[in-house]
Amino acid sequence: MRATAAVVGSGPNGLGAAVVLARAGLEVVVHEAAPTPGGAARSAPLLGPGTVVDLGAAVHPFGAASPLLRALDLGRHGLEWLHPPVVAAHPLDDGPAGLLHRSLARTAEELGPDGRAWTALHRGVAERWEDVAETALGPLLRRPRHPAALASFGLRAPWPAAATARALFRTERARGLFAGSAAHAVLPPGHVLTSAFGTLFGAAAHTTGWPVARGGSQAVADALVAELAAHGGRVVTDSPVTDLRQVRPADVVLLDLAPRQVLALGGLDLPPRYRRALARWRHGPGAHKVDLLLDGPVPWRDPRVGRAGTVHLGGTLAEIGAAAAQVRAGRLPERPFVLVAQQGVADPSRAPAGRHVLWAYAHVPHGCADPAAGERVLGQLERFAPGVRDRVLARVDTPPARLEEWNPNLVGGDVGGGALDGLQQVFRPAVQADPYATGVPGVWLCSSSTPPGGGVHAMAGAHAAARALRELARR
Ligand SMILES: Cc1cc2nc3c(=O)[nH]c(=O)nc-3n(C[C@H](O)[C@H](O)[C@H](O)COP(=O)(O)OP(=O)(O)OC[C@H]3O[C@@H](n4cnc5c(N)ncnc54)[C@H](O)[C@@H]3O)c2cc1C
Structure with a gap:
C-alpha cells in the first residue's frame, strides 16, 4: 500500500x-x-476587471534562485519568470536614483566612486551563486555543503548593513541602495547580520535576478x-x-x-x-499594503525608476534606520520604508491597456491599525513621483489585520513568518x-x-x- x-x-x-x-x-x-x-x-483582479494584483508576494528573487523550483522545471506548467529592464531602484530627494542591474559591472559603473567597493562586496557571492543559494535557502545549522559559499560573504557578513555601508561607500546613493536591499529582511540596518542580507539580495540581482511571474x-x-x-x-x-x-x-x-x-x-x-x-x-513588524490602479505610468522624478521592477522608498541610510527604529518601538513613521513593485514593467498582462497596477507595502508596527498608514505610503510615493496622486483611479488598502484575516499565517501583518x-x-x-x-x-x-x-x-x-x-x- x-x-x-x-x-x-x-x-x-x-x-x-x-x-x-x-x-x-x-x-x-x-x-x-x-x-x-x-x-x-x-493574485486576483482586486482593482477591477482586467487587473492582476499580487495579494501577497510580488517579486521573486527567492523563486528564481530556489533549488527546488529550478529542479522542478515549472515552465512545463506555465510558470515563466519575467525580468524588468532594471532590477531595482532606490530614489533619493537629490540627484539620480541608485539602480541595481543584472549586470554587476553596470551597477558598479553607475555608482561612480563607490563602484569598486560595490563590486568587491558582491562579486565573490555572485560567482558562487548556486552554492550560496543552496546554503542560504537551507537550515543554517547543518554542516555547510559549500563552505566556500559561506566564506564568499567575507568578514563583513555579521556586520550591521549600516556599518558596512558607512565603511565601504562614500555616496548616499550606494549606501541607500545597499540598505534598501538589506531592508527586505524587515530588520533595522543597525542590526547584526543585515550585511549578509544586503549582499545576498544584491548578488541575487546580479545573477538569477528579481523576476515577476507572468500573469x-x-x-x-x-x-x-x-x-x-x-x-x-x-x-x-x-x-x-x-x-x-x-x-x-x-x-x-x-x-x-x-x-x-x-x-x-x-x-x-x-x-x-x-x-x-x-x-x-515572536512575530516581526507588520505590512500595510496599498494597491493602486493608475491611468498612466508613475511620474517618477528620475524617469529611470520607471524601468525598475522593484522600488525602495526609504531615502537615505540614516532615514531607513530611523524609520525601522520607530517601527520597532511601535510607532508609525512619518516616512515609512515602502517597497514598491511595478510588475507591469516586465509583464504587460497586469492591467488593461493604458492602465498601470502599482503594488506597495510599508513596514509598520506589528498589528498597526493606524488609519494614517495608507496616506503615509502615498506620501512616500508622491515624494519621489510628484503628481502620482492625480493618476490614481482606484485604491485598495490592506492593513495588517486584514492581511491576517485573509491568511492566518500573517500574524499581525508579519510577512516573514516571525x-x-x-x-x-x-x-x-x-x-x-x-x-x-x-x-x-x-x-x-x-x-x-x-x-x-x-x-x-x-x-x-x-x-x-x-x-x-x-x-x-x-x-
Ligand atoms: C504583502 C506581502 C508581500 C510579500 N512580498 C514578497 C515578495 O515580493 N517576494 C517573496 O519572495 N515573498 C514575499 N512575501 C512573503 C511570502 O509570500 C511568504 O513568505 C510565503 O508565502 C510563505 O509561504 P508559506 O507556505 O510558509 O505560508 P503562506 O504562504 O502564508 O501559506 C499558508 C497557507 O496556510 C493556510 N492555512 C492557515 N491555517 C490553516 C488551517 N488551519 N487549515 C488549512 N489551511 C490553513 C493559509 O490559508 C495559507 O494559504 C510577501 C508576503 C506578503 C503577505
Whole structure:
C-alpha cells in the first residue's frame, strides 16, 4: 500500500512539501482553508476587471534562485519568470536614483566612486551563486555543503548593513541602495547580520535576478498544484483543519502553519518544551499594503525608476534606520520604508491597456491599525513621483489585520513568518537540532517559521518533506 501524506496549508512551502512527497510516491492531500491555493502567493483582479494584483508576494528573487523550483522545471506548467529592464531602484530627494542591474559591472559603473567597493562586496557571492543559494535557502545549522559559499560573504557578513555601508561607500546613493536591499529582511540596518542580507539580495540581482511571474504570483502556486496533480496529489480548498484528527490517518502530516496556528490545533499532543518554544515565538513588524490602479505610468522624478521592477522608498541610510527604529518601538513613521513593485514593467498582462497596477507595502508596527498608514505610503510615493496622486483611479488598502484575516499565517501583518532577529535567525521555531520536527512522530512543521524563513522559495517545505521521508523510510 502507498504511504499517505496530509499537508495543512497550501502556501508555497505546503505545496513544495506536497510535491516532494508526491514525487517520492506518497499519496498526498493538501488541505487549504481558503477558497484558492497559494497562501501569500495568490493574485486576483482586486482593482477591477482586467487587473492582476499580487495579494501577497510580488517579486521573486527567492523563486528564481530556489533549488527546488529550478529542479522542478515549472515552465512545463506555465510558470515563466519575467525580468524588468532594471532590477531595482532606490530614489533619493537629490540627484539620480541608485539602480541595481543584472549586470554587476553596470551597477558598479553607475555608482561612480563607490563602484569598486560595490563590486568587491558582491562579486565573490555572485560567482558562487548556486552554492550560496543552496546554503542560504537551507537550515543554517547543518554542516555547510559549500563552505566556500559561506566564506564568499567575507568578514563583513555579521556586520550591521549600516556599518558596512558607512565603511565601504562614500555616496548616499550606494549606501541607500545597499540598505534598501538589506531592508527586505524587515530588520533595522543597525542590526547584526543585515550585511549578509544586503549582499545576498544584491548578488541575487546580479545573477538569477528579481523576476515577476507572468500573469501574477498565483502562477507559481498554480504550477506547483499542477506538478502535484501530475504525481497523483490534490488540493482540497475551503478545508480548514482545526484538529489533527481530521487528517491523522495519514502516515505523515506537514503543517504549513505559523506557531500560533499549530498551538491552536486540537488532537496534537506536543512535547511541553516544544509547546513553550512555540508560545514564545515572536512575530516581526507588520505590512500595510496599498494597491493602486493608475491611468498612466508613475511620474517618477528620475524617469529611470520607471524601468525598475522593484522600488525602495526609504531615502537615505540614516532615514531607513530611523524609520525601522520607530517601527520597532511601535510607532508609525512619518516616512515609512515602502517597497514598491511595478510588475507591469516586465509583464504587460497586469492591467488593461493604458492602465498601470502599482503594488506597495510599508513596514509598520506589528498589528498597526493606524488609519494614517495608507496616506503615509502615498506620501512616500508622491515624494519621489510628484503628481502620482492625480493618476490614481482606484485604491485598495490592506492593513495588517486584514492581511491576517485573509491568511492566518500573517500574524499581525508579519510577512516573514516571525521576526528574523536574535536566536530566531538561526533557531526557527525552537532551539533544537532539527528545525522541522515537532516532537510528535510523523508530524512536521514546514512553514516560513522554519528555515530558511520568509519568501516564495518552497524550500522550507522541501527540507521538511525530506526529513519526513527519511523518518518514514526508517519506520
Ligand atoms: C504583502 C506581502 C508581500 C510579500 N512580498 C514578497 C515578495 O515580493 N517576494 C517573496 O519572495 N515573498 C514575499 N512575501 C512573503 C511570502 O509570500 C511568504 O513568505 C510565503 O508565502 C510563505 O509561504 P508559506 O507556505 O510558509 O505560508 P503562506 O504562504 O502564508 O501559506 C499558508 C497557507 O496556510 C493556510 N492555512 C492557515 N491555517 C490553516 C488551517 N488551519 N487549515 C488549512 N489551511 C490553513 C493559509 O490559508 C495559507 O494559504 C510577501 C508576503 C506578503 C503577505
